[in-house]
Amino acid sequence: MTQQPLAAAVRSLMPRAKADLAELVAFPSVADPRQFPVEECEKAARWVADAFAAEGFTGVRLLDTPDGTQSVYGELAGPEGAPTVLLYSHYDVQPPLDEAGWTSPAFELTERDGRWYGRGAADCKGNILMHLTALRALREVDGGYPVSLKVIVEGSEEQGTGGLERYAEAHPELLAADAIVIGDTGNFTAGLPTVTASLRxxxxxxxxxxxxxxxxxxxxxxxxxxxxxxxxxxxxxxxxxxxxxxxxxxxxxxxTWSGVQYSEEQFRADARILDGVELTGTGTVSDRLWAxxxxxxxxxxxxxxxxxxxxxxxxxxxxxxxxxxxxxxxxxxxxxxxxxxxxxxxxxxxxxxxxxxxxDPFNADTTGPAYEAMAAAMQEAYATPMVASGEGGSIPLCNTLRTLYPTAEIVLIGVEEPTTQIHAVNESVDPEELERMALTEALFLKNYGAV
CATH class of the missing domain: 3.30.70.360 (Alpha-Beta Plaits)
Known part of the structure; x- marks a missing residue:
């Protein structure tokens, strides 16, 4: 099967993924100069640029966006006539909040109880490593890539200052693609392959x-x-x-929300709600979070x-x-x-x-060939059918991309799942999820290149 050599390659690359993630997490790349020096974001941007250049991307450069931050861009030509896939993520992170509340240092990747802890380990530096590991596995197994590729890694997503959105509007040809993979969400629960179909x-x-x-x-x-x-x-x-x-x-x-349902019991556990404290609002948990x-x-x-x-x-x-x-x-x-x-x-x-x-809120059209290719990839990587869920958070760039490229399919995936505790103290990533999502993306690129 397609999965076997790719799965072995991804697995063999996980020690490298951990070492790379440790280097990237070590940069306190909070895009707010009032809290951390801007040089830390610049170092993280240069690290990302060097990493994609090492995978064969050409024209890798730092884009100075209107909000004063930098985004990393690169491209790689695939076989003649192949579709183009844009890979997105962001290297800026949330501030650590209460550093005394961290069991291990916020900007030091630390393995504990089978998870990797550190600010940005999941959101969103873990997703950068998902992209890199998928590309490395494809190059190791196939010697190249079945599609043309573009990559854009943003530097101010957490601040919501819209730098990349304004840059893309001023340079509309830059990010044009047939399919756009937004690496900034994750599975509904660990082990359940999920695409995010809507954003508030x-x-x-x-x-x-x-x-x-x-x-x-x-x-x-x-x-x-x-x-x-x-x-x-x-x-x-x-x-x-x-x-x-x-x-x-x-x-x-x-x-009301008609898709996958979030049980109250699971939500209480994921949100770490204290015993005896009631949830707020009425309707199902899915209604309250996504609709x-x-x-x-x-x-x-x-x-x-x-x-x-x-x-x-x-x-x-x-x-x-x-x-x-x-x-x-x-x-x-x-x-x-x-x-x-x-x-x-x-x-x-x-x-x-x-x-x-x-x-603006965002709704994805999940009926196109990119979603078919992703569904097949997730089924193969997880041995479980893909589901679609909502996401209570926001990624304003999605609507900018939809406006600029109305025919492009936008697919939202990632290594984040409820127990990663993004934006909170003791953020972490499950390395098994990182491995399986990297395999999923590699399989997706093969499937989509064959469409």
Missing amino acids: GMTVVELTIDTLAGNLHSGAFGGAAPDALQALVRTLASLHDEHGDVAVQGLTTDQ RPSVTVLGIEAPPMVGATSSVQAAAKALVSLRIPPGTDLKTAQDALVAHLLAHVPFGARATATILSGG
């Missing part, structure tokens, strides 16, 4: 509330003086009803507990994130959120709501 969009709004010319002594003025922090808390509490469903007027909140909007308060600007004084607060701020399901217009959702926030500020306080970012 997202917008972030900054809410600022002012009530006083300056802070006041809470003993002398508290009880009558309007407290901006209290006003902020009341406003934020209005975003959900008593069940935890989104209560923003103008947003539909009763949509309906969700609102999250990302941060509040208020005095920290250490050093706090007995004061009535004059001003307070919050960042509010709205996830937008497919079928909901981005601008309509943004306008609804802003209107709701401003309408629910108490005390007649002065308030402003500023939209900081936004990306």
